[in-house]
Amino acid sequence: MSDYKELQQQYEFDTYPKRDLTIVKGKDAKVWSDTGQEYIDCVGGIAVANVGHANEDVANAIYEQAKKLVICPNIFYNDTRAKALEKIIEVSPKTLTKAFLTNSGTESMEAALKFARITTGKTDFVAAMKAFHGRSMGALSATYKQEYKEGFGPLVPGFTHVPYNKFEKLEAAVTENTAAIILEPVQGEGGINVGNPEYFKAVRKLCDERGILLILDEIQTGFCRTGKMFATEHLEIEPDMMTVAKGIAGGFPVGALLCNDKIKVPIGKHGTTFGGNPLACSAVVASINFMQKNELWEVARQKGKYFLEKISQFELSKVRAARGIGLMIGIECKEKVKPLIEQLMEEKVLTLPAGPTVIRIVPPLTISYEEIDFVIEKLIKVLN
């Protein structure tokens, strides 16, 4: 047992199921433990480290900004914030022309819920079964999994959940009082369930006909993860609001809510102290520049295709099916995956669950083909 594990156990108010590993360093798709063990990281900070761990451009930008100005409240303008906003809007769906900056995914979702209610004057939301949208009260109410909600009630009223990718069920659930429909283009936590473009097009049409806002949660799918800058490009629709976070800033905690011109919120109605701070914004600019410079969406598309095609060549006894899009891959197993994930860790590959029976692979998009081969070799060993 390492000293740091003990130290953390002593002082942390822990709410996390932990693994017995102390990570002290990372570079691209590799991380190292305090005892010097090297791992291929298919957790990627939980789909965050898209531009690679310890990305040099991001590190330099943060360093330079930290020497200049770290905090600047949102009541003032700021040069780096202006550049970050411009960058985010440049790469976002065309109709999303304004961004509200936050510090996390759940805060972006919280803003989306408030903006939807105040814009429409309606109170209710329809979300999907197996959806995950965050842990704060509003985002948790939009989340499906009962286990995350039990004991925290009463939650925010007005949420209904319907099966994902099933249009008739969704249509039947909307009412006069539906402010917004909230969907992930690919359900991450829910098991890597890829959205059907026909379904999303029908949802967009329904929203337009019924005066309902469409909120897409791209917190996990955004910033090149699925082989496009945003997964909504696969669906060929544009939402009214889009939540982003995770991969936006090379691991620096940043989120944003992107809005089209239908969204109206009076000045003074919503805000945050740290959202849009210059340090975070410097990381956003460097990170998105890195994505553009390297066409990281295309890199993710090709590597994801390679991964999925390669793993699908093998008939693995414990595997039901492998699926995914870009480098957001799920391996559905015939048994609970927790022990399998532990075995993979012994083989020096870090992975995540997505529900009880799916292994989730969301590495930094800078992972090399050799590293992918190593991961596949270990998956074959553990899953056969």
Ligand code: PLP
């Ligand atoms: N929405 C989705 C789709 C997510 O995957 C997550 C986090 O896993 C969240 C929202 C919440 O983001 P955060 O953990 O930054 O609050």
